[in-house]
Amino acid sequence: MTLACDCDGTLLDSERVFKEVSFAVLADLGLAMPEADYDRQIGLPDAALWASWSRLGMSQAVIDEARRRISAKLGTTEIPLKSGFPDLLLHARDLGHRLVLATSASRRHVDRRVPAAVLALFDRVITAESVTRRKPDPEIYLLARAAFPDQRTVVVEDSPPGVAAAAGPGMGRAMGGNSELCRCECLRLSRGGGRGCTAGIFEPPGAHQGCA
Numbered sequence: 490m491t492l493a494c495d496c497d498g499t500l501l502d503s504e505r506v507f508k509e510v511s512f513a514v515l516a517d518l519g520l521a522m523p524e525a526d527y528d529r530q531i532g533l534p535d536a537a538l539w540a541s542w543s544r545l546g547m548s549q550a551v552i553d554e555a556r557r558r559i560s561a562k563l564g565t566t567e568i569p570l571k572s573g574f575p576d577l578l579l580h581a582r583d584l585g586h587r588l589v590l591a592t593s594a595s596r597r598h599v600d601r602r603v604p605a606a607v608l609a610l611f612d613r614v615i616t617a618e619s620v621t622r623r624k625p626d627p628e629i630y631l632l633a634r635a636a637f638p639d640q641r642t643v644v645v646e647d648s649p650p651g652v653a654a655a656a657g658p659g660m661g662r663a664m665g666g667n668s669e670l671c672r673c674e675c676l677r678l679s680r681g682g683g684r685g686c687t688a689g690i691f692e693p694p695g696a697h698q699g700c701a
Contacts (some may be wrong), residue, residue, distance in 0.1 A: 532648025627657025
């Protein structure tokens with residue numbers, strides 16, 4: 490089996506950190522954003538994310554200042570690993586499964602944020618530099634599957650664009666869910682139990698397709 494996982498919000502608890510930092514910066518600027526509006530932005534490319542802030546009525550000057558402050562705070566903020574994920578990776582490795590990190594972030598970001606000991610567990614690391622189209626395009630997960638084409642591939646994602654990429658053309662069937670459910674289900678699969686999926690399960694050519 491190949492376990493392919495996203496980085497930000499899945500391996501790293503970065504979405505929570507970014508949200509907390511963003512809300513703190515907005516509060517410092519005397520602004521607020523409904524949580525539901527923020528949550529709809531998770532997984533968006535930077536340009537689309539800031540464009541969504543503009544649609545909420547923020548001026549470009551305010552957005553530029555917020556971006557500057559958020560970037561400065563994130564630069565000095567530690568981003569922890571998601572709870573339970575190192576154990577999942579270690580267990581999958583012990584069982585002989587392949588691990589692929591597939592992220593739309595840059596390699597520089599990955600090297601800076603992911604502990605070297607954790608990064609060394611992955612057989613392949615696919616970053617923004619390796620693809621021409623970002624999620625929700627399936628290109629990144631097609632590359633992950635092609636790395637070990639004879640194996641079943643399980644994709645773990647936390648955002649709608651990521652789940653859409655996992656279920657895109659040329660892939661398979663996927664069901665959305667939060668990352669905690671994804672981790673629990675993939676841990677069960679890595680132990681050899683069942684064929685269900687939360688983020689997505691894709692079979693090599695000729696194998697049984699879909700989730701059960």
